[in-house]
Amino acid sequence: MLQIWDVNWFLDEAQCPCDVHFVEWTASEQLRDARIFHFGTGGHHIIGLANMEQGAPNTILGITASPQEFDDFVKLAIEKPTLSRDYQVFFGDIYLLNARMLPRIDVATLFHLCEFRGDSQDAYGGLTDKQVVETLLEVMPAGGRIMLYSGSFAYDKAAKVAEELVAEGRIVAKGDFKTLRIFEKA
Numbered sequence: 001m002l003q004i005w006d007v008n009w010f011l012d013e014a015q016c017p018c019d020v021h022f023v024e025w026t027a028s029e030q031l032r033d034a035r036i037f038h039f040g041t042g043g044h045h046i047i048g049l050a051n052m053e054q055g056a057p058n059t060i061l062g063i064t065a066s067p068q069e070f071d072d073f074v075k076l077a078i079e080k081p082t083l084s085r086d087y088q089v090f091f092g093d094i095y096l097l098n099a100r101m102l103p104r105i106d107v108a109t110l111f112h113l114c115e116f117r118g119d120s121q122d123a124y125g126g127l128t129d130k131q132v133v134e135t136l137l138e139v140m141p142a143g144g145r146i147m148l149y150s151g152s153f154a155y156d157k158a159a160k161v162a163e164e165l166v167a168e169g170r171i172v173a174k175g176d177f178k179t180l181r182i183f184e185k186a
């Protein structure tokens, strides 16, 4: 069985501000024409909705492993016809990410890296957390951004993955924005 996430996560800025901080970061950077990959949409879909409300400066592909969050995306896409032009969500396990199915990605939000990899994914050959990052680096131009969330309960593990990739010369640390840690593809 696929490892799903049987929860519908509502916006909880106090507990998990990463998506709100990301929306603030895109505004502060005046990010335009970027192709964003968003790991873990939440049922609130705030990153896609905020992009739509700002006139869709960027395009976003989100992944959720929650059937309920995916259903909420379908409802929103029906209610707000322009949403799905610039924000799409697919259902699946991030550990089955396949570079051949991805467009070019300029920014990847890996806020929940290392949070959801368990033994169950070994049964179907799931990627490791490092391989998830490497898959995204495959479709990212030099200068593309990988973003982590320092408030994640698995941040120590995610930071180790990033440290390895920095040591291998594949990404470079580029500072912070609030709770977000920013790396650039070398």
Ligand SMILES: C[S@@+](CC[C@H](N)C(=O)[O-])C[C@H]1O[C@@H](n2cnc3c(N)ncnc32)[C@H](O)[C@@H]1O
Pocket (backbone or CB within 6 Å): 003, 004, 005, 009, 010, 011, 012, 016, 017, 018, 019, 039, 040, 041, 042, 043, 063, 064, 065, 066, 069, 092, 093, 094, 095, 111, 112, 116
């Ligand atoms: C705690 S919620 C956070 C949602 C949102 N980023 C936020 O901060 O409000 C975790 C998110 O990760 C997603 N998720 C959990 N396991 C996953 C997996 N194996 N593959 C893809 N997404 C997964 C869930 O569907 C959910 O959207």
